Amino acid sequence: MIEENWGLLGHDWAVNMLRRHIQEDAVRHAYLFTGPPGVGRRSLALRFAQALNCPQPPAPGEACRACRTCTQIEAMQYPDLSILQAEHEGGTLKVEQIRAIQHGLSLKPYQGRYRVAIFLRFQEANPNAANALLKTLEEAPAHVVLVVMADNPDQLLPTIVSRCEGLRLRSLPVERVQTFIQSRGTDPDSARLLAHLSGGRPGYALRLKDDPHGLELRTRWLDELHGILSSNRIRRFAYAEKLTRDKEETRQVLELWGSYWRDVMLFSSGSSIDLTNIDRMQEIESLGKMIDLSRARRLVMDIENGIDRLDKNVNARLLLEVLLLDWPFVGSERK
Amino acid sequence: MTQALYRKWRPQKWDEVAGQDHVTKTLRNAVAGGRIGHAYLFSGPRGTGKTSVARLLAKAANCLHETPAERPCNQCQYCLAVNKGSFLDLIEIDAASNNGVDDVRDLRDKINFSPNQGKYKIYIIDEVHMLSTQAFNALLKTLEEPPPHAIFILATTEINKIPATVLSRCQRHEFKRASVEAITLQLKEIANSEKIPADDEALTLIARQATGSFRDAISLLDQMASTGEKITLKNIHEILGTAASQNVLELVDSIQKSQPAEGLDHLHEALDAGTDSRVLARQIVEYLRALLLIKLGNPDQANLPRETLKQAAKHAGAFSARHILHMIREFNAAATDLRGGWQPALSLELALAGVMELPEEKQPVVLLQTSSTRATTRPTSQATTMPTSQTETMPTSQATNTPTSQATNPPTSQATNTPTSQAQDSPKPVHPPKEKPTLTAPKETDSDFTRLAKEWKKIKLAVKIVNRPLEAALNSCRPKELKNGILTLGCDNEFAMNLASKNDNVEVVTKAILDTLDMDLQIKCVISNARQDTPADIKQDGMVAEALKVGGKITDIQD
Numbered sequence: 005m006i007e008e009n010w011g012l013l014g015h016d017w018a019v020n021m022l023r024r025h026i027q028e029d030a031v032r033h034a035y036l037f038t039g040p041p042g043v044g045r046r047s048l049a050l051r052f053a054q055a056l057n058c059p060q061p062p063a064p065g066e067a068c069r070a071c072r073t074c075t076q077i078e079a080m081q082y083p084d085l086s087i088l089q090a091e092h093e094g095g096t097l098k099v100e101q102i103r104a105i106q107h108g109l110s111l112k113p114y115q116g117r118y119r120v121a122i123f124l125r126f127q128e129a130n131p132n133a134a135n136a137l138l139k140t141l142e143e144a145p146a147h148v149v150l151v152v153m154a155d156n157p158d159q160l161l162p163t164i165v166s167r168c169e170g171l172r173l174r175s176l177p178v179e180r181v182q183t184f185i186q187s188r189g190t191d192p193d194s195a196r197l198l199a200h201l202s203g204g205r206p207g208y209a210l211r212l213k214d215d216p217h218g219l220e221l222r223t224r225w226l227d228e229l230h231g232i233l234s235s236n237r238i239r240r241f242a243y244a245e246k247l248t249r250d251k252e253e254t255r256q257v258l259e260l261w262g263s264y265w266r267d268v269m270l271f272s273s274g275s276s277i278d279l280t281n282i283d284r285m286q287e288i289e290s291l292g293k294m295i296d297l298s299r300a301r302r303l304v305m306d307i308e309n310g311i312d313r314l315d316k317n318v319n320a321r322l323l324l325e326v327l328l329l330d331w332p333f334v335g336s337e338r339k
Numbered sequence: 340m341t342q343a344l345y346r347k348w349r350p351q352k353w354d355e356v357a358g359q360d361h362v363t364k365t366l367r368n369a370v371a372g373g374r375i376g377h378a379y380l381f382s383g384p385r386g387t388g389k390t391s392v393a394r395l396l397a398k399a400a401n402c403l404h405e406t407p408a409e410r411p412c413n414q415c416q417y418c419l420a421v422n423k424g425s426f427l428d429l430i431e432i433d434a435a436s437n438n439g440v441d442d443v444r445d446l447r448d449k450i451n452f453s454p455n456q457g458k459y460k461i462y463i464i465d466e467v468h469m470l471s472t473q474a475f476n477a478l479l480k481t482l483e484e485p486p487p488h489a490i491f492i493l494a495t496t497e498i499n500k501i502p503a504t505v506l507s508r509c510q511r512h513e514f515k516r517a518s519v520e521a522i523t524l525q526l527k528e529i530a531n532s533e534k535i536p537a538d539d540e541a542l543t544l545i546a547r548q549a550t551g552s553f554r555d556a557i558s559l560l561d562q563m564a565s566t567g568e569k570i571t572l573k574n575i576h577e578i579l580g581t582a583a584s585q586n587v588l589e590l591v592d593s594i595q596k597s598q599p600a601e602g603l604d605h606l607h608e609a610l611d612a613g614t615d616s617r618v619l620a621r622q623i624v625e626y627l628r629a630l631l632l633i634k635l636g637n638p639d640q641a642n643l644p645r646e647t648l649k650q651a652a653k654h655a656g657a658f659s660a661r662h663i664l665h666m667i668r669e670f671n672a673a674a675t676d677l678r679g680g681w682q683p684a685l686s687l688e689l690a691l692a693g694v695m696e697l698p699e700e701k702q703p704v705v706l707l708q709t710s711s712t713r714a715t716t717r718p719t720s721q722a723t724t725m726p727t728s729q730t731e732t733m734p735t736s737q738a739t740n741t742p743t744s745q746a747t748n749p750p751t752s753q754a755t756n757t758p759t760s761q762a763q764d765s766p767k768p769v770h771p772p773k774e775k776p777t778l779t780a781p782k783e784t785d786s787d788f789t790r791l792a793k794e795w796k797k798i799k800l801a802v803k804i805v806n807r808p809l810e811a812a813l814n815s816c817r818p819k820e821l822k823n824g825i826l827t828l829g830c831d832n833e834f835a836m837n838l839a840s841k842n843d844n845v846e847v848v849t850k851a852i853l854d855t856l857d858m859d860l861q862i863k864c865v866i867s868n869a870r871q872d873t874p875a876d877i878k879q880d881g882m883v884a885e886a887l888k889v890g891g892k893i894t895d896i897q898d
Contacts, residue, residue: 017577021566030565040683139436156683158617166385166555169562172579174613175683203682266685269692274600277607280682297599301692308685 010051011069013184013206014176015044021171022052023065031056031118032169033144036152036160039173042208048173049122049151053077053085056149057116073116083114089124097129102136109140109148119145123152127159134161141167175204178278185209200282225257226284229264233334240331244324254320255311262307268292269300295332306330344564345557348529350391351413351422353399357525357553358517359388365512366392370399371408375459376510378482378491380467382498383514386552389494392514393463397421397429400490401457417457428454428461435466440473447481450489460489467493468500475502482508516551519543525553526560530570535560537570544575577613586614587626588650594666594694595657602691606684616683620674620690627667630655634663662697669693787858788821794855801851809847812838819867826852826860829867840864 006012010019025031035052037045054067054074061067067074076082086105090097105121113119126134141164144150150168157165157172182199184206186192190213202209212218232240248254267279271292279288292300310327314320350356353363362381369375379396381389395411398421402410411418420426432446446462454460464470470478482491482505493509495501523539523546530537537560545563549556563570563578586609593601609619632640633655643651658666673686791798795818803810812835819829830836838844845862853859866888887893 021578024567025565028565028567135435139433156615156617162385166552166558169558172615174615177611262685263682266682266688269688270603273603273692275603275607276600277603297692298696301689304685305689308689 010048010055010067012044012047012051014180015048015173018048018171018173019051022048023055026055026065031149033148034141034150034152034168036154036157036165036168036170037173038154038156038170040155040175040203040205042202042205042211043173043175044205044207045153045173046122046124047207048171049120049153050077050080052151053082053118053120053122053149056118056120057082057084059116082116084116084119086119086121087124088121090128093125095128097123097126097133099130099132099136102129102133106136106140110145113147117147119148121148121150123150125154126152126164127154131161134164138163138167176206178202178204180204181206181209185213188213197283200278200280203280221256222260225260226264226281229261230287230334232328233331236333237329240328241325244321244328248320248324251314251320254324255314258307258311258314262304262311264288265300265303265307268295269297269304272300273297291334294334299332303331344529344533344561345554348557350388350395352411353395356388356392356395358521359392359514362392362512362514366396366399367408370396370410373407375400375490377485377489378509379493380498380501380506380509380511381492381494381514382501382511383496384516384551385496386549386554386556387514387517388553389496389514390463390465392512393465393492393494394421394429396492397426397459397461397463397490400459400461401426401428420456426456428457428459429463430461431463431465433466434464435469438469438471438474440471440477443470443474443477447477450481451486453486454488458488461492462489463492463494465494466496468495468497472502475505479504479508517553518551519546522546522549522551522553522556526556529557529560533564535564535570537563538572541570541572541575544572545570548575548579579615579618586612587619587622588647588654590623590691591626591630591654594691595654597695599692599695602695603688606687606691610684610687616687617674617676620670620687623670624667624674626651627663627670630658631660631663631667634658634660662694665697666694788818791821791826791852791856791858792818798848798851798855801855802847805847805851806844809838809844812844813848816864817867819865821860824860826862828862828864830864831867833866836864836866 009016010023012019022035037049039045051067054069054077055061055065057077058067058069058071058074060071069075069078073082077085080087086108088097088101088105109119109121111119123129123137129137138161140148141150141152152160152164152168154160157170178199181202181204182192182195185198186195188210190198194213198209198212201212228243232243235243247257263280264284267281267284267288268291270277270279271288272295279285281288295303306327310323313323353367356363375396379393381393383389398411398413398418401417401421402412403415403417404410404412411421413419413422417426421429432442450460450462452460485491491509493501493505498506498513523543526537526542526546527539529535530542541563542560545559546556548559559579560570563574566574566578568574586605590602590605590609593599593605606619610616626643629643629651632638633652638648638652655663669690670687673690676686799810799813802813812830815831815835816828816839818826820827828839830839839848840863848862849860866884883891883893
C-alpha cells in the first residue's frame with residue numbers, strides 16, 4: 005500500500021493528484037505544500053521530483069527509486085534539484101539566495117527533464133526575498149517546477165499563495181503512524197507513545213525514535229514540572245533562574261509543558277480525544293480532577309503567550325517566574 | 340504545460356467583464372463618444388479585472404471598427420494583434436520589477452516617438468504601487484501632459500500607496516469585489532464550455548472560497564478539474580479542507596448545552612475529517628456572525644441555506660447577544676492566530692474552553708442598556724416630552740430584550756402616547772411615584788450620579804418646556820458631583836453660571852430632576868475650567884478660583 009503511494013505514508017490524494025499531473029502532462033509550474041512540520045512535505049516533494057525526472061519509470065507518473073537519478077534525488081544531490089532554505093531553523097531566507105537560484109533556474113536542465121527547486125520553510129523568507137520570487141513564480145521557464153513549503157499559507161504573502169497550486173497536507177491518524185513506526189522495528193508500547201507524541205506526523209515520530217537523548221530530556225522536564233507543582237515560591241524562582249539560562253531550551257520546555265497542560269485541559273473537559281503524553285496518564289488524570297476547565301485553559305494560554313513573548317525577546321526569567329507563580333500548588337507544601 | 344484557465348478566459352469584450360458594470364459603462368461611453376482620457380488609474384482587490392479592462396481599453400482605443408460604439412471589434416488586425424500580445428503600441432510595464440527612477444526616465448525618453456501602427460501608444464503600468472517615490476515624481480510631468488498620442492493606464496491593488504499628486508492626475512476607477520452570484524455564473528459558463536463536469540453547489544462553494552476574486556475562483560476550478568473527476572462538494576472539501584457545516588452546528592449545540600467534552604469531540608471530528616483548523620475557525624465565526632445578525636433582526640444578511648436557518652434561529656434565541664459577541668471574539672482569535680504551532684487544533688480548543696465561561700464583564704451590559712435607552716430617548720426627543728418615569732422603569736426590562744426589537748419599532752410605542760397633549764402639561768409620571776425620597780438622609784451612590792449624568796439630556800428637555808433660555812444655559816453645564824444631596828453643576832462660563840444659579844431657575848431644574856429621576860436635590864453652580872476644575876468647596880469668586888481660571892494648579896491644601 006505504501007509502495008503504491010510513492011513509498012509515502014498517507015497523503016494518497018496528494019500523490020494521486022501529482023501523479024495525474026505528470027501522466028496528463030499537465031504539471032503546474034508552481035506548487036505550495038503546507039502542513040505541520042514533520043508531516044511529510046519534503047518527502048512528497050522529493051518523490052515528486054523523482055517521478056518527474058526518473059529516466060526509466062516503471063509506469064507513467066511513477067519513479068523506480070533505484071536508478072542513479074532517483075538515488076541522487078533522494079540524497080538531495082541531483083544537479084537539477086535545488087533546495088533552498090534559511091541557514092538554520094528559525095533563521096531568515098535572504099534575497100541573495102533567491103537571486104542566485106533564479107540564475108540557475110534560467111538554464112536548461114543538466115540531466116533530467118525538469119529543474120526542480122524546493123523552498124523549505126518559506127515562511128522564513130524576508131519580504132524582499134518573497135517579493136523577488138514573485139516574477140519567477142508567475143512565469144517560470146518551461147522546464148522548471150517550483151515547490152514552496154510553509155507551515156500554513158497564511159504565513160506567506162497572498163500574492164505568493166495565489167500563484168501556486170496549493171496542497172495542504174494533514175496530520176495522519178495516530179494509529180497509522182503507530183503501525184508505521186512499529187513496522188520499523190519498535191516495540192508496540194514505545195511505538196504507541198511516539199505516535200501520540202508526534203500527533204500524527206510520521207517524520208516527527210521517526211526523528212524522535214532515533215533521538216533517545218530527546219526522550220530522556222522530555223522525561224526529565226516532565227519530572228521537573230511535577231517537582232515545581234509541589235514546591236514553594238522560593239524553589240520555583242530558583243528553578244526559573246536555572247532554566248532560563250538557555251533560551252532555546254526554555255522554549256522547548258515551554259512547548260513540552262504546553263502539550264502537557266493541554267492534556268490536562270482535555271482531560272478535565274471530559275473529552276475522549278487522544279492525549280499526547282500518554283505515558284503520564286495517571287498524573288494527568290489526577291491533575292485534571294483537581295483543576296477545572298477554565299483554570300487549565302488559563303494555564304495553557306499562559307504558556308502559549310509565554311512562547312509568543314519569548315520570541316519577541318522579553319526577559320525570559322521574569323516571564324518564567326510569573327508563569328510559575330500562577331501554577332497550582334499540589335501536595336504538601338514544604339517550607 | 341497547458342495555459343491556465345484564468346488566462347484563457349480573460350475577457351475580450353466589454354460584455355464579458357463580469358461584475359464591474361460601473362467601470363465598463365463609463366469606459367464604453369468614453370470610447371463611443373471619442374473622449375478617451377490620457378491617464379486612467381484602476382484600483383481594486385486582486386482578480387477583479389483591472390488588467391483585463393486595461394487591455395480592453397487599449398484595444399478599443401486603437402480598434403479600426405467604423406462605429407466607435409462597437410469597439411473593440413476583435414476582428415481588425417490591431418485587435419487581433421493585441422489578443423496575441425504582439426501589438427507594438429501596447430506597452431505593458433511591470434512596475435514591481437521596473438520600479439526605479441531610471442525606468443521611468445527611459446519611458447519618458449521613448450514616449451515622444453509617435454506610435455508605430457495604431458493611433459495611440461498605450462502604457463499599461465501594472466502594480467504601480469511598487470514604484471519608488473522618485474519614480475513616481477519623475478512620472479508626474481509626463482502623466483499630467485503626455486503627448487497627444489499617449490494614454491496611460493495604471494493598475495494597482497494598493498491605492499493607499501499612490502501619492503495624491505498621481506491620483507489627481509488620473510481618472511480613477513475602482514473595481515469592486517465580485518459577488519458570489521457573479522462568480523458562480525462565470526464559473527458555470529466556463530465549466531460548460533470547457534466540458535468540466537461540476538455540481539452547482541460545488542461551484543457556489545468555489546465562488547465563496549474565492550472571496551470576490553475571479554482569478555482565484557477560476558484557478559481553483561482549474562485545479563479541481565485537473566483531478567479529472569466530477570467536481571463535487573466532497574472533492575472540494577477534501578482538497579480545500581472545508582468541512583460540512585454540520586460539525587459547526589453540533590459544536591454550537593454543545594456550547595449551548597455547556598458540554599465542553601462533547602464540543603471538543605465535534606471539533607476533532609471535523610479536524611480528523613480533514614478540515615483545516617483555521618478554515619474551521621473561520622466557518623465557526625461565520626456561523627456565529629449569522630447568529631448575531633439574526634439576533635439583531637436581520638436574518639436576510641446572514642446568508643445561510645434554508646435548512647440551516649431554522650437551526651440558527653433556535654441557536655440565536657438560546658444565546659444572549661453578549662455571549663455571541665464573546666464567542667465571536669474567541670473564535671476569531673483562533674482564526675487569526677498565525678502561529679504554526681505543534682498542535683494546530685490548540686487555538687480552537689482554547690477558544691472552545693474560553694466560550695464555556697462568560698467573563699464577568701460589566702461593560703457589555705452597560706452598553707446594552709445605553710443602546711436601549713438611546714432607542715427610547717429618540718422618540719422622546721421627537722415628542723418633546725414623554726412620561727418620564729416610564730423611561731426610568733424601562734431599562735431593566737429592556738436589558739433582557741434585544742436592543743433592536745426596540746429600535747425597529749419606536750414609532751409604534753410613540754404612537755400610543757399623544758405627544759401634543761402631554762407637551763402642554765408639565766411632565767407627569769404615568770406610574771405613581773413610589774414615595775418622595777427623604778430629604779433628611781439622602782443616600783447617594785455612584786450609580787445615582789451616573790444615572791443623573793446619563794439622564795441629563797432628558798432633564799434638559801424637561802427644562803426646555805418651561806424655560807428655553809435656561810435650557811440653553813444648561814447646555815454649557817454638566818453635573819460634576821453629587822454629595823450630601825447637593826448636586827454641583829460645572830458651568831463653562833460665568834454667564835451660564837449666573838443664569839443657572841438664579842433662584843427661579845434653580846427651582847425649575849430641581850423640579851425637572853425630581854420628575855425625571857425621582858431625586859430631590861439641591862443645586863449649586865460652579866465654574867469649571869477646562870484646564871482645572873474649580874473644586875466645589877472653594878469660594879467661587881475668591882483668589883484661588885481666579886488663579887485656577889488663569890491656569891493655576893492646586894498642589895497642596897493646608898488648613
